[in-house]
Amino acid sequence: MTTRIRTGCMSDLPPPRxxxxxxxxxxxxALTATLLAGFVVLVFLFATRFPNPQAPLPAAITLPDGATARAVTRGTDWIAVVTDADEILIYAPDGETIRQRIAIE
Structure with missing residues (x-):
């Protein structure tokens, strides 16, 4: 009596689980799905939560004679310019009218 043994290659066997x-x-x-969902939420929040763009800055801001701007920032209805003379000038949105001068001590 002869016993046959199957001698196939290893690819015939199912992979071990x-x-x-x-x-x-x-x-x-699950982590990939969470990452993708978080990215979609961030893009949605950036697109919907940022405020509408404000009116554009004026073409020019008139500085007092001899003053040089070091920094400029903008509020909702004002523009602030820090000068090299350590002074903050608060302008109206038109960039021509100085509303307030603040000396930096």
Missing amino acids: DPGLQFLKWLVI
Whole structure:
């Protein structure tokens, strides 16, 4: 009596199922889905929550004679210019009218 033994290659056998690898696979899928959902939420919030653009800055801001601007910032209805003489000039939105002068001590 002859016994036959199947001698196929290893690819004929199903891969072994490791529960740890299955868990890791689903964990990676869940984390990828979470990352994509978070990215979509961030893009949505950036697109909807930023305020509407304000009116454009004036073409020129008239500084007092001899003053040089070091920094400029803008509020809702004012423009502030810090000069090299350590003074803050608060302008109206037109950039011509000085509303207030503040000396930096």
